Amino acid sequence: MRMQEALRDALHTEMARDDRxxxxxxxxxxxxxxxxxxxxxxxxxxxxRVLDTPISESAIVGLAVGAAINGxxxxxxxxxxxxxxxxxDQLASHAARYNYMTGGRVNVPMVVRNKFATRSxxxxxxSSCNHGAFIHFPGLKIAMxxxxxxxxxxxxxxxxDPNPVLFFESHHLYGVKGPVPEGDYTVPIGKAVVRREGKxxxxxxxxxxxxxxxxxxxxxxxxxxxxxIVDLRSLAPLDKETILKSVAKTKRALVLDEGPVTGxxxxxxxxxxxENLFSDLKGPVVRVAAAPIPPPHSPPLVDAMIPDVDQxxxxxxxxxxxxxxx
Amino acid sequence: xxxxxxxxxxxxxxxxxxxxxxxxxxxxxxxxxxGSTHSYRGQEAIAVGVCSALQKTDLIASYHRGTGxxxxxGADLYTLLCECMGREEGYSKGRGGKMHMGDMGFGFxxxxxxxxxxxxxxxxxxxxxxxxxxxxxxxxxxxxxAANQGVVHExxxxxxxxxxxxIYVCENNQYAMTVSMEKSTAVKEYSVxxxxxxxxxxxxxxNDVEAVYDATEQAAARGRTGGGPTFLECMxxxxxxxxxxxxxxxxxxxxxxxxWKQKCPIKRLKEKLIQEGNLxxxxxxxxxxxxxxxxxxxxxxxxxxxxxxxxxxLDAIYATSEVGRG
Ligand SMILES: Cc1ncc(C[n+]2csc(CCOP(=O)(O)OP(=O)(O)O)c2C)c(N)n1
Numbered sequence: 092m093r094m095q096e097a098l099r100d101a102l103h104t105e106m107a108r109d110d111r112x113x114x115x116x117x118x119x120x121x122x123x124x125x126x127x128x129x130x131x132x133x134x135x136x137x138x139x140r141v142l143d144t145p146i147s148e149s150a151i152v153g154l155a156v157g158a159a160i161n162g163x164x165x166x167x168x169x170x171x172x173x174x175x176x177x178x179x180d181q182l183a184s185h186a187a188r189y190n191y192m193t194g195g196r197v198n199v200p201m202v203v204r205n206k207f208a209t210r211s212x213x214x215x216x217x218s219s220c221n222h223g224a225f226i227h228f229p230g231l232k233i234a235m236x237x238x239x240x241x242x243x244x245x246x247x248x249x250x251x252d253p254n255p256v257l258f259f260e261s262h263h264l265y266g267v268k269g270p271v272p273e274g275d276y277t278v279p280i281g282k283a284v285v286r287r288e289g290k291x292x293x294x295x296x297x298x299x300x301x302x303x304x305x306x307x308x309x310x311x312x313x314x315x316x317x318x319x320i321v322d323l324r325s326l327a328p329l330d331k332e333t334i335l336k337s338v339a340k341t342k343r344a345l346v347l348d349e350g351p352v353t354g355x356x357x358x359x360x361x362x363x364x365x366e367n368l369f370s371d372l373k374g375p376v377v378r379v380a381a382a383p384i385p386p387p388h389s390p391p392l393v394d395a396m397i398p399d400v401d402q403x404x405x406x407x408x409x410x411x412x413x414x415x416x417x
Numbered sequence: 418x419x420x421x422x423x424x425x426x427x428x429x430x431x432x433x434x435x436x437x438x439x440x441x442x443x444x445x446x447x448x449x450x451x452g453s454t455h456s457y458r459g460q461e462a463i464a465v466g467v468c469s470a471l472q473k474t475d476l477i478a479s480y481h482r483g484t485g486x487x488x489x490x491g492a493d494l495y496t497l498l499c500e501c502m503g504r505e506e507g508y509s510k511g512r513g514g515k516m517h518m519g520d521m522g523f524g525f526x527x528x529x530x531x532x533x534x535x536x537x538x539x540x541x542x543x544x545x546x547x548x549x550x551x552x553x554x555x556x557x558x559x560x561x562x563a564a565n566q567g568v569v570h571e572x573x574x575x576x577x578x579x580x581x582x583x584i585y586v587c588e589n590n591q592y593a594m595t596v597s598m599e600k601s602t603a604v605k606e607y608s609v610x611x612x613x614x615x616x617x618x619x620x621x622x623x624n625d626v627e628a629v630y631d632a633t634e635q636a637a638a639r640g641r642t643g644g645g646p647t648f649l650e651c652m653x654x655x656x657x658x659x660x661x662x663x664x665x666x667x668x669x670x671x672x673x674x675x676x677w678k679q680k681c682p683i684k685r686l687k688e689k690l691i692q693e694g695n696l697x698x699x700x701x702x703x704x705x706x707x708x709x710x711x712x713x714x715x716x717x718x719x720x721x722x723x724x725x726x727x728x729x730x731l732d733a734i735y736a737t738s739e740v741g742r743g
Binding site for chain 1: 452453475481488500503504509511512513514516517529530531532533558564565566567592593594595600601602667668705724725726727728729730731732
């Protein structure tokens, strides 16, 4: 099953099970969503639970906050991550804060799905990887599936979570196929997974970059370096235990992220690892992430901005020279 | 009535705007262009009518369906096409693509893929005109979908409050992606929103280039003399799908599309000029052939133009000198 279908499966399952769940967003009704995730929903659940909206991101998210507070479980679709900043106030200053600021009297069980990934032709308004910006707002949960199974499992957990969950779906992964368990299958939010076991170095990463990490791990295997890969799956809360356990074992860490390198998840991970494992580490924590520029349009500029397999391999080799891996 | 030469120039401009869209579509089909197209076919009278009524020193702000506005305001075809094709010699050096350009050299503030995003920008440019006491007028182009963005309303309120010289050109092609106006908007005419913010609003036939010209001329005169903004709702229709590869038929009937093709703005002016005895079929054909031949030549050059080098330009994110209208 492709990730798109897995998401559809999860959402459909939950709407059938729980009539508090409804979807809202631009083109989600008649058209079935810009990426086809809600195709046919309007026939199955009717216009009251499948709402086509005006182009009003701030109000869409704001209304979802209110509906969530008042007994519903909205699942909002924002067409791409570049549009999240339009709803920033509602996400960061409202949704994220209600539970804390009301002493737990008002909570916001909602999901905001969006597509992301930097790719040629998208350009500055259509291909941001801005997930790193949202870890700065306590109260938001952030999920980012890599496999179709995780897409289903995380989305089901997100809808059932009593908190606002921001759900990042990679453009590059929509079409990727994988097995998906049938029925009620959940993956906990806040739990990372070791995708590949190894003993020499840990790559901590998420989303589409997991595939690049895997490519790099294959190339490094040929050079005698055995790489372990931790796929975060959730950026908030962060599964510190799994990350630190892995790095404590391998004693070397490379952090790989599709978002700009400054101040994002890669910085957070590097800080977390060195704070906890400084004396165990055999070398510095290395960051490989996107260049800190707006996402460009032309393919060579995009290629230069986004980390590729070679860049990861080179970074590991530099680390290896300093620390003599294997 | 406008003199014959002016009207013939507008006819030629409309043909050029259309031919450009067709060229982009062809390049897109051949995968010679990056990113998506957003065809402007059917709406040419708005870009051409508005820009023909503006002075050279006036400004425009555009949006994703924007190539027509740029051409009508005087963009260089080769530089424009290069940008669409991600070339180094494009307006944005390949960084922005079709949806992200700007050049104060011909009074083009910019466009973006964030729907509604440039409406406050245009309003701010009008604020500058007022503060500096210049006679500039700013035309802000946006779609019917954009009209529902919060920031558009906030900007219009300020423009009404401060009587800014801005013309809000709402191109009502009746659909925002796949969502029809009835499904997204509480009122039947967007033009009533002028009244909501204390200025004149009217709905005009956006396929009649002369009507668009006249309305713009009046609005510009009002803006120039301190009379404040105008909301011009131009009724029109997009012939093609929302973007390249989207047929546009899942949410619109073939009859509806056909009926609007009958109202073609080019055909309309052409037939009128012929009826008056000011144009012959042969003359029209020659005009059209010249335009298409000119574009073919430009496209050949653009296709042969180099892509940018694969490198990260960190220096490019900050300006080092003032290039706007100081
Ligand atoms: C803020 C924002 N929301 C959603 C989108 C996705 N999107 C792109 S164009 C479009 C429809 C825009 O409709 P309209 O403003 O009427 O312009 P048209 O495309 O009809 O010319 C949508 C929803 C976007 N680019 N920006």
